[in-house]
Amino acid sequence: MIILEVANPGSNVSLVLYFGTIGMLALTIGLIVFIIFHQRKVIRYQLRLQRMEQDQQKLLLNASIRLQEEERQRIAADLHDDAGPLLATARLYLNENLVNLDKTAQLQSIYNAKQIIDDTIQLIRNISHSLMPPTLKNFGLESAVNDLFQKISGSGSMNASSRFHDYRERLQAENELIIFRVIQELVNNILKHSNASFIHLTQNTSGDKFFIRLHHDGRGITQNDFNKLNKSNVGLGLKNIQSRLKVLHGKIFFEKDMSQTYYKVTIELVREEENKLDKLTEQE
Amino acid sequence: MLSLIAFFSEILSIIFFLCFLNRNKGEGLWVIFFYCIFSVVTENAAFLLRGKMDRVYLYAAFTICEYTIFAYFFYLSFKKKRIAYVPIVGTVIFYLIAGIYFTNKNSAGFDSLTASVEAILIIIYSLVFLYDQIRHTLITYVYNTKKFWIVIAFFLYFSSTLFLFLFAATFTKQEHSYYWVINNFFEILKNALFCVSFAMKKDNNEKNIFHSLNPDIL
Numbered sequence: 001m002i003i004l005e006v007a008n009p010g011s012n013v014s015l016v017l018y019f020g021t022i023g024m025l026a027l028t029i030g031l032i033v034f035i036i037f038h039q040r041k042v043i044r045y046q047l048r049l050q051r052m053e054q055d056q057q058k059l060l061l062n063a064s065i066r067l068q069e070e071e072r073q074r075i076a077a078d079l080h081d082d083a084g085p086l087l088a089t090a091r092l093y094l095n096e097n098l099v100n101l102d103k104t105a106q107l108q109s110i111y112n113a114k115q116i117i118d119d120t121i122q123l124i125r126n127i128s129h130s131l132m133p134p135t136l137k138n139f140g141l142e143s144a145v146n147d148l149f150q151k152i153s154g155s156g157s158m159n160a161s162s163r164f165h166d167y168r169e170r171l172q173a174e175n176e177l178i179i180f181r182v183i184q185e186l187v188n189n190i191l192k193h194s195n196a197s198f199i200h201l202t203q204n205t206s207g208d209k210f211f212i213r214l215h216h217d218g219r220g221i222t223q224n225d226f227n228k229l230n231k232s233n234v235g236l237g238l239k240n241i242q243s244r245l246k247v248l249h250g251k252i253f254f255e256k257d258m259s260q261t262y263y264k265v266t267i268e269l270v271r272e273e274e275n276k277l278d279k280l281t282e283q284e
Numbered sequence: 285m286l287s288l289i290a291f292f293s294e295i296l297s298i299i300f301f302l303c304f305l306n307r308n309k310g311e312g313l314w315v316i317f318f319y320c321i322f323s324v325v326t327e328n329a330a331f332l333l334r335g336k337m338d339r340v341y342l343y344a345a346f347t348i349c350e351y352t353i354f355a356y357f358f359y360l361s362f363k364k365k366r367i368a369y370v371p372i373v374g375t376v377i378f379y380l381i382a383g384i385y386f387t388n389k390n391s392a393g394f395d396s397l398t399a400s401v402e403a404i405l406i407i408i409y410s411l412v413f414l415y416d417q418i419r420h421t422l423i424t425y426v427y428n429t430k431k432f433w434i435v436i437a438f439f440l441y442f443s444s445t446l447f448l449f450l451f452a453a454t455f456t457k458q459e460h461s462y463y464w465v466i467n468n469f470f471e472i473l474k475n476a477l478f479c480v481s482f483a484m485k486k487d488n489n490e491k492n493i494f495h496s497l498n499p500d501i502l
Contacts, residue, residue, distance in 0.1 A: 014463075016447065017447050017448060017451055017463065020447030020450075021444055021445075021446075021447050021448065021466060024443040024444060024446055025440070025443065025444050027443065028439055028440055028443040028444070029440075031414070032414075032436060032439070035414050035417070035418055035426065036426065036427055038418060039417070039418050039425065039426050040425070042418070043425065
């Protein structure tokens with residue numbers, strides 16, 4: 001272009017042409033470079049987000065596997081340490097019965113064996129109830145939660161109450177179990193860590209949304225703490241809550257009450273989402 | 285000399301397309317291949333007709349055909365229906381302007397108006413294409429696609445020659461030969477970018493770049 005300019009001096013057209021072409025070229029190259037770099041930046045950001053999400057999922061998965069293992073170990077320990085010796089003792093009594101010819105002694109050993117078998121039945125019932133509370137299965141979430149809170153209140157350590165405002169239509173059994181487990185985990189955490197004097201649970205609905213709120217006056221956590229714990233390797237129970245709620249596409253919020261006196265945990269579910277999940281399960 | 289290189293660069297892009305035929309199937313690149321052939325044929329026709337008749341009408345017809353081919357390429361490249369209307373509307377405007385220009389044309393000079401309108405419209409389509417690409421960044425890196433290099437070739441060529449086409453009708457023969465260097469230079473660049481696009485491997489990555497991530501937990 002400069003050569004052209006020199007070759008054709010004094011022309012206004014050449015000046016406009018010169019600056020116009022250079023300007024357009026600079027603009028075009030600038031735009032292309034901008035697009036390439038902008039896109040690279042956006043993609044890198046998206047990749048980072050994706051990786052973070054994968055890490056988070058990995059953490060949740062590990063947490064649920066660990067919890068499952070812990071649960072299995074607990075059941076194995078219950079069966080091995082409690083049910084095993086009880087049944088072995090019952091067997092001993094029955095063995096003794098075979099060798100002992102004295103009628104009174106026989107009756108006594110049969111009575112002892114019966115007592116032990118009754119205890120074992122009770123123990124196995126307890127294990128079974130801890131796996132799947134019969135109240136939940138037969139009467140639904142409301143009754144199961146009320147039952148749980150009555151038991152806590154009955155222990156005298158804490159004042160616990162629950163109230164369901166709008167639970168005429170039961171959720172699907174599997175979903176009720178998930179929510180119950182989440183409530184159990186939350187209550188367990190409150191009992192273990194918060195030093196609270198009361199827990200109050202309320203349930204209500206708004207439109208297609210289903211809410212469960214838990215209030216307590218002890219030490220609690222906020223949403224920031226929850227997010228931090230979720231990303232770290234500690235807080236197994238919280239990760240379990242998160243992964244359970246993920247199944248229902250639910251949300252959980254931890255906050256301090258406006259009065260700064262109470263901690264509030266809100267579980268939010270979409271009923272339509274639940275219906276969709278049910279349809280998917282049916283299709284499968 | 286430069287015009288000769290420009291001519292050979294056109295032939296080179298045809299050779300590249302044919303050499304990498306398998307890589308260029310199903311991408312709408314046959315439109316560009318057709319353009320390259322059409323361009324070479326026009327250059328030859330212009331050479332043969334030299335001195336026999338006024339070649340202005342040949343170049344004017346070439347501009348209209350060139351625009352039509354490029355607009356069709358953009359029409360094929362825009363996946364969203366709403367955006368695909370842009371080249372259709374642009375084409376209607378272009379044909380209207382070209383029609384009015386040729387009916388009112390008195391002197392047989394360079395068809396500055398149609399060439400400039402063509403350049404402006406192609407620049408607009410290129411911008412729309414690039415905007416569409418950065419809006420859907422999740423698909424793939426933009427420079428990994430063949431169409432990106434084709435559009436860049438259009439974009440660079442037409443933005444660099446826009447001012448040249450605007451003033452071309454006012455040039456004397458001597459000025460024309462001075463300034464036509466710009467056109468030749470950017471034509472070589474355009475054809476080189478076409479060659480890059482034709483030679484590029486088909487983008488199997490296009491589905492989703494996130495496939496590169498370890499999906500072991502998904």
